[in-house]
Amino acid sequence: SESSTGTLNFKITNGSIAGFYNGIFAHFPDDKVTITLEMSGVSVKDCISKGLDATTLTKATFTKCEFINCGNGVYSAPGAILDHTKSGSAVDINQIAACTDGLSFEGCIFKNNGDVQGETSGAIKIKIRGTDNDSQFDQYTTKGTISLVSIDDCTFSTDELYSQKAVVVGTNKAPITSGDIDLEIKNSSSVTAYDLSRTPYLDE
Numbered sequence: 001s002e003s004s005t006g007t008l009n010f011k012i013t014n015g016s017i018a019g020f021y022n023g024i025f026a027h028f029p030d031d032k033v034t035i036t037l038e039m040s041g042v043s044v045k046d047c048i049s050k051g052l053d054a055t056t057l058t059k060a061t062f063t064k065c066e067f068i069n070c071g072n073g074v075y076s077a078p079g080a081i082l083d084h085t086k087s088g089s090a091v092d093i094n095q096i097a098a099c100t101d102g103l104s105f106e107g108c109i110f111k112n113n114g115d116v117q118g119e120t121s122g123a124i125k126i127k128i129r130g131t132d133n134d135s136q137f138d139q140y141t142t143k144g145t146i147s148l149v150s151i152d153d154c155t156f157s158t159d160e161l162y163s164q165k166a167v168v169v170g171t172n173k174a175p176i177t178s179g180d181i182d183l184e185i186k187n188s189s190s191v192t193a194y195d196l197s198r199t200p201y202l203d204e
Contacts, residue, residue, distance in 0.1 A: 005032045007058065014041040023047040023070065026054040031097035031142040034058045039065050044090065047071070051090040051113070055129070055144075059101035066109040067091065071121060072162050088115045088163070089125045095144030096130045102148035110156045114163025120196060122165030123156055126181060146181050154188040167193040 017023040023044045026035055037060040044051040044067045051070035054060075071088025090113040093103070103126070114121035130143035149169075156166040169181050185191050 007034045007036060009036045011038045012040070012042050016043045016045070017047070017051070018043070018045040019047070021048045022053050023051040024053070025050070026052075026056070027094075028056050028096075029141060031056055031144075034097050036060070036101075039063070041065065043068070045069055049088055050092045053092045053094075055094050056097035057093065057095065057099050057103065058097060059099065059103075061104045062091075062106070062108050063104075064107040065105075066111070067113055067123065068109075068111045070113045071118075072112065072115050087120045087125065088118055089113060089121060089168075090123050092125045093146075094127050094129045095146055096142050097144055099144070099146040102146065102150060104150045104152075105154050106150075106152045108154045110154065110166065112158055112162045114158075114165060116160070116162055116164070118163060120168055121163040122168035122194065123158075123163070124151075124166065125168045127170060128181065148182045148184060151183075151185045151188055151191070153186075154191075156188070156190045164192075165194050166191045168196060169193065170196045 034056045035054065036058055039061070040063040042065045044065065047070040049071060051067045067090035070090040090110055110123040113123040126146065126149060128144045128146065130141065151167065158164060167183070167185070169183060183193060185193065
């Protein structure tokens with residue numbers, strides 16, 4: 001119910017999520033309900049808009065997962081609303097709670113995620129929400145924080161028909177908050193991190 005509070009703990013091991021509009025959708029308007037998420041050996045494929053779309057993660061770990069063909073709209077029905085063309089992604093975090101234990105991706109594979117026409121589309125998208133000048137402030141009533149985003153031993157690849165962005169932080173509209181995100185990338189191939197609040201990008 002709307003009055004519910006607390007933490008929901010999810011653990012998904014050696015499973016498959018495929019063919020949905022959003023593979024995992026966990027959106028809340030404030031931080032009364034928070035989520036811890038642990039995914040290991042999970043395959044997320046062919047999700048039209050997002051593989052994972054979440055707002056109140058306090059901790060999330062992804063170990064040896066694969067995200068393939070998510071957020072590119074290839075599987076959209078004719079005449080469908082194609083919001084993926086702007087922001088489709090395999091993982092999309094609009095953080096409005098305190099993510100005190102951070103986000104960790106280890107040994108994951110990302111392939112053909114995001115839409116080549118989407119200016120903010122990419123494999124992984126992370127934004128801090130809930131600030132006073134947030135372009136979507138009316139949707140959120142609490143401000144998010146993220147202690148660390150760690151990407152280790154991951155592989156990103158894409159064909160020319162899909163987004164060429166591996167990691168997108170921040171947004172090119174208010175709020176300009178991507179400086180609040182400590183992004184650590186190591187031992188990973190073909191990674192370009194785009195900070196949409198700055199030019200040039202973080203790494204090219």
